[in-house]
Amino acid sequence: MNIQAELRNRFRAALLAIDPAAGQFAEMVLPSQDAKFGDYQANCAMPLGKQLGRPPREIAQQLVAMLDLADICEPPEIAGPGFINLRLKQEFLIPQLQQMLSDETHLGVAPSAEPKTIVLDYSAPNVAKPMHVGHIRSTVIGAALYRVLKELGHRVISDNHIGDWGTQFGMIIYGYKHFVDEAALAKQPVAELSRLYRLVNQLVEYHAVSDYFLPSLEGKIDAQKSRIAVLKEDSNLDANERKRRLQAAENVLAELHAEEVDLKSKVAIVAENPELYSLAWQHTTVRSEILAETAALHAGDKTNRELWERFLPACLEANQRIYRRLGVTFDLSLGESFYEDRLTGVVADLTKHGLVTESDGAKCVFLAGIDAPFIVQKKDGAFLYATTDLATIQFRVEEWSPDAILYVVDHRQSLHFEQLFATARLWGYDKIELEHISFGTVLGEDGRPYKTRSGTAVGLDGLLDEAVERAYAIVSANDDARAEPLLSADERQQVAERVGIGAIKYADLAHNRTSDYVFSYDKMLAMQGNTAAYMQYSYARVSSIFAKGAVDVATLRKKGGALKLEQPAERALALSLLQLSEALERVATDYRPNHLTAYLFDLASKYSSFFENCPVLKAESDESRTSRLLLCDLTARTIAHGLHLLGIQTVERM
């Protein structure tokens, strides 16, 4: 059962009886921050008092008189200006827990009151091009949302909208035509194709950076330096203000310099390698030729089409390897290419709806309140990312009539989605919830966007490898510290894989998705704090209690027993266990998996204090021992279930 939702229902009824416009205040029933104010708190009397022009305390009294809560709570208390404090009854908690204990698969999680059909668009890397950390974040967040939404009874369709039709294919086609090693391609297609991609990308970057990006950046650096010089001489400013502005300006300059170092290193890679350097100068038109190869592919050119068909499986396989390691699957992987033959129709239909304006030969949708036009067809006839995304909405609606389509994509694409959704609504898709589940950038310890060591696809594998290696060292050190080590080398490896991959996922999920976060192996692998390792350890600790007490879990579950919640720590743990449903509902409300990690962390802390305060194996009576063992087991199952929904595996020993 979702206790919070149930309490809100009861409050809603009472609120509506007082005032027909007061139903919304039921949302103000929240878990208490502090146990001394009870288990839940409702602050609705304050805004309602304001709305009705009556003293809040009086409203609170009226509410309490009308509330029908006797089966759930002790008589509510009114505190301060009109807070209503609720404490759940023991006679309510215990049967709820019993029910949770007997529900093997869902642990009492209440299905959503309004099941929806939801298309979830996540991961979506551009194939032929190495996946980057941002794609891991999208994959991990998307996969967690997928499981949580399904757990709540929604119909969810995951669709990996892979970029299999863009310029990066022009790049490998160009690479193939000029640089292929056929033998290598036959033997190790994935490796050879990524070599070709990297090589061509280096040539492109060399020219783009030295012809355009670097000069433009240097212009900015000069301008910034003059700004600083002017500030230094500015006698109109008071000393403090000048200092502040100078500091800000120096910070901008430092950013620009860091970018310059980045760009210069891209040029240097080529310039310092005679072979690459000479290739770069043999391929000065590489950029325009890549665009031409891409256009030819789209126009149906036979050779390019054949090459595309030949390369695609190997490109997909490279990503598949990462998905296998992450344990992620999709219901569908309809790439951009899937929509190719819809694009002409989309533009025609938008035109028919009067949405298209020509500007410099390009077909654009101009949107109120957004400066940049949404370009759906270029002057040369080429369609764009935007056109494909519109076709995709059309297709998804035809196929599933979803209530919602959610896009888990990094925040840099927010303008694109703003334009896409506005266009789709004008086009007639105004009944479905279209939402950009945006997330921040993964930063390195230097505060700049995180780069895998070599910045390549191998880099992502390497990222996972490094987490696993470090986890192995930690697991081994912990095990070696035991009087008698428990784990064989194989077990250590298996545990390390789960702890290492779990750490990366958990770090992605535990940070509020809209903020940037710093990727730090040390932090994510810490055994204490809000980390996967701590959660996995809390789980394993229960197993070790059972092992120590020679408790057979299957028998314990089958026999069950009475639950006693006499100690405050027992009661606090019980309440936390029963809040799983609420945590999941919160995740589904604003699509933030960090509500679930926060819940698990809270549960683990409640368990810790329970464990410190309430002897389990040495409990004072048999009944109390059984009751505590049942609480331990339920905690372990809840942690495992929560982690499973986040895509993280547990281990019995670590």
Ligand code: ARG
């Ligand atoms: N392929 C895109 C990228 O890597 C992300 C696609 C997201 N999904 C979508 N329907 N636009 O940046």
